[in-house]
Amino acid sequence: NILCMTIDLASALDTADSLFEDNYGFLMASAEGESLFRFTNISGEAAADVPDSGTLTQEGISRDYLVESSALKDTDWRLYLYRPVEEAAAAIRQITYIVLFMILVCILLVSCTSAGLSRLVVHPLEQLSSYIAKVESGNYEFTITSDSTDEVGRLIEAFRKMTANLNHLVNEVLRAKIAQQKYELKILQSQINPHFLYNSLSLINGKAIMAGQQDISQMARLLSTFYRTMLNKGSSITTVESELENTKAYISIQRMMHSDSFDVTYDIAGDVLSFPILNLLLQPLAENAIIHGLDHKETPGKGVISVSCYREGEDIVFKVMDNGCGMPEEECTHILSADSRGYGVKNVHQRVCLYYGPGYGLSYRSTNGMGTCAVLRVSESLPPSE
Numbered sequence: 001n002i003l004c005m006t007i008d009l010a011s012a013l014d015t016a017d018s019l020f021e022d023n024y025g026f027l028m029a030s031a032e033g034e035s036l037f038r039f040t041n042i043s044g045e046a047a048a049d050v051p052d053s054g055t056l057t058q059e060g061i062s063r064d065y066l067v068e069s070s071a072l073k074d075t076d077w078r079l080y081l082y083r084p085v086e087e088a089a090a091a092i093r094q095i096t097y098i099v100l101f102m103i104l105v106c107i108l109l110v111s112c113t114s115a116g117l118s119r120l121v122v123h124p125l126e127q128l129s130s131y132i133a134k135v136e137s138g139n140y141e142f143t144i145t146s147d148s149t150d151e152v153g154r155l156i157e158a159f160r161k162m163t164a165n166l167n168h169l170v171n172e173v174l175r176a177k178i179a180q181q182k183y184e185l186k187i188l189q190s191q192i193n194p195h196f197l198y199n200s201l202s203l204i205n206g207k208a209i210m211a212g213q214q215d216i217s218q219m220a221r222l223l224s225t226f227y228r229t230m231l232n233k234g235s236s237i238t239t240v241e242s243e244l245e246n247t248k249a250y251i252s253i254q255r256m257m258h259s260d261s262f263d264v265t266y267d268i269a270g271d272v273l274s275f276p277i278l279n280l281l282l283q284p285l286a287e288n289a290i291i292h293g294l295d296h297k298e299t300p301g302k303g304v305i306s307v308s309c310y311r312e313g314e315d316i317v318f319k320v321m322d323n324g325c326g327m328p329e330e331e332c333t334h335i336l337s338a339d340s341r342g343y344g345v346k347n348v349h350q351r352v353c354l355y356y357g358p359g360y361g362l363s364y365r366s367t368n369g370m371g372t373c374a375v376l377r378v379s380e381s382l383p384p385s386e
Contacts, residue, residue, distance in 0.1 A: 007037075024083045031076040124152045128159060135163060178354050181347075182236055198224060219256055225249040232279050240309065240316065241273035247282040247307065254290050262294050262303030269310040275380050277316070278351055282307070284344035285320040285362075285374045293324025293372050315360070316378050323371040332364040345374070352378055 028037035067082045124146060131144050144163065146156040201224040208216035229246035232238050244266075251264050286305065294303035306321045327335075336349045349362040356379050366372040 023087050024081065027080040027082070028072075029078055029080065031078075036077060124156060128152075128156055131159065131163070135166070174354065181351055181354065198228070201227075215256065219253065222249045222253045222256075226253065230280060230283070236279050237276050238279045239273065240275050240277055243277060243279070243282050244268060244273075244307075244309065246280075247286050250283050251286055251290075251305065251307075254286075258290075262290070262305060265304065265306045267306070267308040267310075272309055272311055272316050272380075275316060277378055278355060281348055281352070281376060281378070282318060282320065284348050285318070285376065288345055289320050289322040289324065289372065289374065293322040293326070296325040297323070298325060299323075299369060311380065312377075314380050316380050318376040318378075319373060320376075321371065321373045326366045326368045326370050326372050328368050329366070332366050335364055336362060348376070352376070 023041065025040040026038065027035060029035055065082045066085055066088050067080055069078050069080045071078050128144075144156060144160045146153045201220045205217050205220035205224070208214070208220060226246060226249035229238070229242050229249065232242070248266070255262065255264065286307065289305050294305065297303050301323070304323050306319070308319045308321075310317055336346055345362060352361045360377050360379060363375050363377075364372060365375070
């Protein structure tokens, strides 16, 4: 018997054409490995090494081809589809390139996102850090704002409120210090009963005049003038003229106690006498010059203390100079510090700074063995709080 089969090759290979455009092959083989049907569409260098049916049906397949086989239903025949390895590798390389391109795109997206987050998060934090540095340096007079409503924005708003509270507390502390200085001064003034003191000095003066003791009379008058100007009727504000009168009385008393061992000169500008200033500013400077300067003078010649006062712009400048023992330059920088033992001049400096501001106060210049100059600078008008 004869069985004749007619196969439409185009229709049979239609499915394969939809999988590959070229470089592929089909082989239909029997169970014994005999080639029943073969179709090859391989070009190029791979066409010279097309595997035969024996190669395709063995366990070890040629390393140049990829082979896939499948049994045909109701027969013992098998169908083999083979393709060159380099063609599969080309497809894999294309996929690799696509994956690498996607990775590169992802890296660029991550970089852009990081830069955006940096502007949104890191920049406000850096700005907040600069504000914190200002607070650490003692500067509370600045405005901090933020339009952000996220966690960083809430943090900046909390810091703004904290800074405002700190500024308020600092001002309260300054006002408390001023009030404390006033209170301490009034306590000091109230320790002496003015009426009893004045009456006693007046009685001493009268007795001295009756006894012909002019020195005692002069001492009583000077003491009366000194305490009258110092107590100032309980007020912490006086005039330049009254402050100079108090200082002159103190220096005159000291000259009598020192048996006129030193001289005094005054250089006072007449246009400053009526200006208001804080009470008890000059007397501690004169006391310091006498006790710590002239009393320790070792150079030849008579001691001299000079008091001058003049206007400089809108300021009033006082100078108290002596030709006493002087002091080293490094001691001048510590005389107004917190660890200084000289309470009088330090108190003067602190009071002036509290009332007039940091641009005013006391400074010292000195040459060891030659003398010292104390310079006090105040404003010609008191602050509005006064």
